[in-house]
Amino acid sequence: MKKYFRVAKMMLINNLQYIWDIVLGSIHFLVIIFIFVNLWQYLYGSGKAMISGYDISQMVWYLIVGELIVIGTRTTVTKGGISDEVKSGNISYILSKPINYIWYQFSNFIGEVIVKLMFYIPLSLAVGLIMIGELRNFNFAYIPFMIIVIALGIIVDFFLRVTVGLLAFWIEDTSPLFWMYGKFILMFGVFFPAELFPKAVADIVKVSPVAAIVYGPGKIVIDFSFETFLSIVSIQIIYLLLSIALAFWVYQKGVKKLNVNGG
Amino acid sequence: MNVIEVNSLNKQFKSKIKEEGFKGSMKAMFKPEYRIKDAVSNLGFSVEKGEMLAFIGPNGAGKSTTIKMLTGILFPTSGDISVLGFNPQKDRKKLAYRIGMVNGQKSQLWMHLPAIDSYKLFASIYDIGDKEADKRIAELSEVLNLGDIITQPVRTLSLGQRMRCEIAASLIHKPEIIFFDEPTIGLDPVVKQEIRKFIKDLNKKFNTTVFFTSHDVGDIEKLCKRVIIVNNGQIVLDDSLKNLKYNYLNKKLIDVKFNEEVYLDDVCGMEIVKQKGCDIKIEVNTKEQSIKNVIDCLPTEKIVDINISDIPLEEIIAEIYGK
Numbered sequence: 390m391k392k393y394f395r396v397a398k399m400m401l402i403n404n405l406q407y408i409w410d411i412v413l414g415s416i417h418f419l420v421i422i423f424i425f426v427n428l429w430q431y432l433y434g435s436g437k438a439m440i441s442g443y444d445i446s447q448m449v450w451y452l453i454v455g456e457l458i459v460i461g462t463r464t465t466v467t468k469g470g471i472s473d474e475v476k477s478g479n480i481s482y483i484l485s486k487p488i489n490y491i492w493y494q495f496s497n498f499i500g501e502v503i504v505k506l507m508f509y510i511p512l513s514l515a516v517g518l519i520m521i522g523e524l525r526n527f528n529f530a531y532i533p534f535m536i537i538v539i540a541l542g543i544i545v546d547f548f549l550r551v552t553v554g555l556l557a558f559w560i561e562d563t564s565p566l567f568w569m570y571g572k573f574i575l576m577f578g579v580f581f582p583a584e585l586f587p588k589a590v591a592d593i594v595k596v597s598p599v600a601a602i603v604y605g606p607g608k609i610v611i612d613f614s615f616e617t618f619l620s621i622v623s624i625q626i627i628y629l630l631l632s633i634a635l636a637f638w639v640y641q642k643g644v645k646k647l648n649v650n651g652g
Numbered sequence: 653m654n655v656i657e658v659n660s661l662n663k664q665f666k667s668k669i670k671e672e673g674f675k676g677s678m679k680a681m682f683k684p685e686y687r688i689k690d691a692v693s694n695l696g697f698s699v700e701k702g703e704m705l706a707f708i709g710p711n712g713a714g715k716s717t718t719i720k721m722l723t724g725i726l727f728p729t730s731g732d733i734s735v736l737g738f739n740p741q742k743d744r745k746k747l748a749y750r751i752g753m754v755n756g757q758k759s760q761l762w763m764h765l766p767a768i769d770s771y772k773l774f775a776s777i778y779d780i781g782d783k784e785a786d787k788r789i790a791e792l793s794e795v796l797n798l799g800d801i802i803t804q805p806v807r808t809l810s811l812g813q814r815m816r817c818e819i820a821a822s823l824i825h826k827p828e829i830i831f832f833d834e835p836t837i838g839l840d841p842v843v844k845q846e847i848r849k850f851i852k853d854l855n856k857k858f859n860t861t862v863f864f865t866s867h868d869v870g871d872i873e874k875l876c877k878r879v880i881i882v883n884n885g886q887i888v889l890d891d892s893l894k895n896l897k898y899n900y901l902n903k904k905l906i907d908v909k910f911n912e913e914v915y916l917d918d919v920c921g922m923e924i925v926k927q928k929g930c931d932i933k934i935e936v937n938t939k940e941q942s943i944k945n946v947i948d949c950l951p952t953e954k955i956v957d958i959n960i961s962d963i964p965l966e967e968i969i970a971e972i973y974g975k
Binding site for chain 1 (some may be wrong): 666723726727744745749758760762766769776778972
């Protein structure tokens, strides 16, 4: 285990060199919040107190939690770093060391994500409080439960993105797959809660990976109940196990296909 | 004792064929065609413990592919490999504790951090305790003359400094076999010499087996006693360097300086390679003609200086590649 902690620590130290990149990268984060806050203010301003069971404060905080999970945790690994390593052949050096490749990447991710969250969590709170104010009925006692659900959402997203990245063993360019995956999560999870979609779509979203990654954590933050917590954590654990198994299976199959030419 | 054994090793790569232009791209999209390339074909050899082996060949000959199969990175299409008694593909992690790899074209160090941070990370990866790691880093710093450079961000180092740091990184766990893949590429002669000396000392002191690929003939001449030449994925020569130099082509070069301009013909089976004023360079095939006979054919009373040398190894290797 020590080696994986060391990798995470190394990545953390390394990413402290890029703090200004993280600060500049947050512009995208802020622009999305700004657009959606204005959109929701316009829609709620037309006389509606609630839309699909959400008031404006809940709707904006849901978006902020979703953005924190999806945009605030974008790292080298989850942006397609694995594909780049496979294509460039740099994967060779990692494979020549006595370390599990997927857990190595997970440690890299943790190291990088800690630095990002150190910036994005205060930013999210500040933006939310400034633009929409406190969340109604928020109870600080539930924060540990919220952290568990948010962390599980981030980890499920990581393993699914790793699986997409590992497809580089078979296909030349995984960026269209990353694009589709990212847009699917944004459209059906981050921008709009499941209840805003027609019932048939909402029912699918609520049992899909989107529920484990974004919908569940968002729902827990804006409207906590132990019943919802248990149901979301159950879905998350199922998707966590499935996504880990899928990533390892794809890796085991794919590494045999590795094609590193030259050097 | 053999530490590496390779039998009937094959590796095929499948690559897409795309004709030129837009039409070619469309065709490749809807009706892709593939070409199977034999990167390594029926390779067989063994390496003894403590041996320094040059594994050379032209670009695309299959050298790096072979190294990657020996280290468990690539999976062979067929054939058997045993490295230190392990199957590299099945026991990649176990084998990794006992082998090292240096690649002149790729870096394993973290560019924005000092090399010492990478060393400590690698020490953890190889399950080396902190105290032992510090001791090992100090030893390597001394023998590779790393000094303060290990505390500077790697991106600020010169290529020579970086390569010395790369070598130290690969030796942190005292590997029994080390694979050098073009470690001196792009380095100046002084750094090359330092690295060669270090590798030689490493072999002598710890009996480390060295598996070496390089396009630099100087590396091979200075370091290796045995050479395997591969071309098109097949072994075309496996012999000692001595045999390669003295028996393979049986050619010598005689440089003669006369006290006046002389005119020679090839009556004694000699080939005049170059003549400039009083200086003549002669190539002799010793299978057909003895050196003594050639010298006897020369106007010895006019000779000021004479030098007999082997054909440069580079030319021998180039000729073998060309066959």
